[in-house]
Amino acid sequence: MAQAHTHTQAHGHAHGHAHGPGTEFDWAALAELLELEGETHSPYVRQAIGELADLPGLNPRRILDIGSGPGVAACSLAAAFPQAEVTAVDGTPELLARAAERAERLGVRLRTEQAEFPAGLAGLGSADLIWSGQAVHHVGDQQGALDQLAGLLAPGGVLAVVEGGLPLRSLPRDLGFGRPGLLERMDAAQAARFSRMRAELPGSVALVEDWPAMLRAAGLTEARSRTFLIDLPAPLAAGPRRWVRSMLERYREVLAGPPEDPQTSQSAPGLTAEDRATLDRLLDPADPAGVDRRPDLFLLTAKTVHFARRAAD
Ligand SMILES: C[S@@+](CC[C@H](N)C(=O)[O-])C[C@H]1O[C@@H](n2cnc3c(N)ncnc32)[C@H](O)[C@@H]1O
Numbered sequence: 001m002a003q004a005h006t007h008t009q010a011h012g013h014a015h016g017h018a019h020g021p022g023t024e025f026d027w028a029a030l031a032e033l034l035e036l037e038g039e040t041h042s043p044y045v046r047q048a049i050g051e052l053a054d055l056p057g058l059n060p061r062r063i064l065d066i067g068s069g070p071g072v073a074a075c076s077l078a079a080a081f082p083q084a085e086v087t088a089v090d091g092t093p094e095l096l097a098r099a100a101e102r103a104e105r106l107g108v109r110l111r112t113e114q115a116e117f118p119a120g121l122a123g124l125g126s127a128d129l130i131w132s133g134q135a136v137h138h139v140g141d142q143q144g145a146l147d148q149l150a151g152l153l154a155p156g157g158v159l160a161v162v163e164g165g166l167p168l169r170s171l172p173r174d175l176g177f178g179r180p181g182l183l184e185r186m187d188a189a190q191a192a193r194f195s196r197m198r199a200e201l202p203g204s205v206a207l208v209e210d211w212p213a214m215l216r217a218a219g220l221t222e223a224r225s226r227t228f229l230i231d232l233p234a235p236l237a238a239g240p241r242r243w244v245r246s247m248l249e250r251y252r253e254v255l256a257g258p259p260e261d262p263q264t265s266q267s268a269p270g271l272t273a274e275d276r277a278t279l280d281r282l283l284d285p286a287d288p289a290g291v292d293r294r295p296d297l298f299l300l301t302a303k304t305v306h307f308a309r310r311a312a313d
Pocket of ligand 1: 066115118
């Protein structure tokens with residue numbers, strides 16, 4: 001996900017923003033990272049889609065992917081439900097263009113629609129299946145966003161929201177250089193960064209992030225969560241390896257911020273000079289202990305999908 005803060009409450013994904021006042025990140029610049037991330041994590045999306053396909057009485061004719069980014073999940077949905085009209089919805093036109101290119105390349109039917117959340121959610125029209133991967137937490141009022149999405153569901157329709165899971169693990173605790181535990185310290189810095197991102201969103205509302213309870217509060221039934229493990233053991237293939245590199249580059253950039261925010265006098269999350277030097281070594285293409293070349297690089301993470309259904313009339 002990158003602002004690229006990786007979400008620790010399981011933010012294992014690139015983040016960025018070019019949306020609305022007070023936001024600080026450039027989603028379009030993250031296009032390649034997001035697509036690589038989507039491809040690396042795609043097994044969990046396919047598993048979740050498999051569960052959706054098995055739901056009794058769900059034969060979707062219209063599907064929305066809210067916050068689709070470059071459309072990796074949207075294209076998987078289009079492949080799994082070829083009879084449905086699938087629309088990738090996002091605020092970033094550059095990402096929607098990628099989604100359209102991807103659909104063409106894969107030979108699946110996909111529409112794209114630009115919409116800014118939360119205002120643009122209202123005009124999307126009703127759907128039998130709504131998927132939203134790691135996008136709702138970018139809306140200040142998360143319950144309000146879920147209420148709106150639930151309101152778009154046709155009777156018997158299903159909402160699937162990806163939020164939470166586990167942080168990324170990709171390297172041994174002791175790298176053989178630097179202070180052991182670098183990834184855990186990066187998680188802590190990212191968690192602080194994520195909290196700040198949420199607090200600074202327009203209309204930010206703090207709430208207990210109990211997603212099934214939030215889905216029930218949105219009027220939906222049958223709320224349940226399923227967590228999917230993504231377990232790619234060493235040695236890592238080229239694509240996932242490139243994604244880990246891109247994520248570490250993002251961390252290096254966003255966690256190297258100023259030590260103090262002049263407006264709040266609060267410490268900004270950041271890494272020590274020693275940890276930044278360790279990251280530099282990990283990112284050195286010529287270094288055999290760097291992520292491009294070390295044989296022990298792996299990828300272990302988990303994504304949680306929260307499902308709920310609108311009662312049939
Ligand atoms: C972390 S990415 C998720 C991409 C993809 N769904 C996935 O799971 O990998 C979040 C996406 O939400 C979009 N987004 C974030 N805030 C938004 C807003 N306020 N309005 C519209 N789109 C937004 C971004 O452009 C980005 O594509």
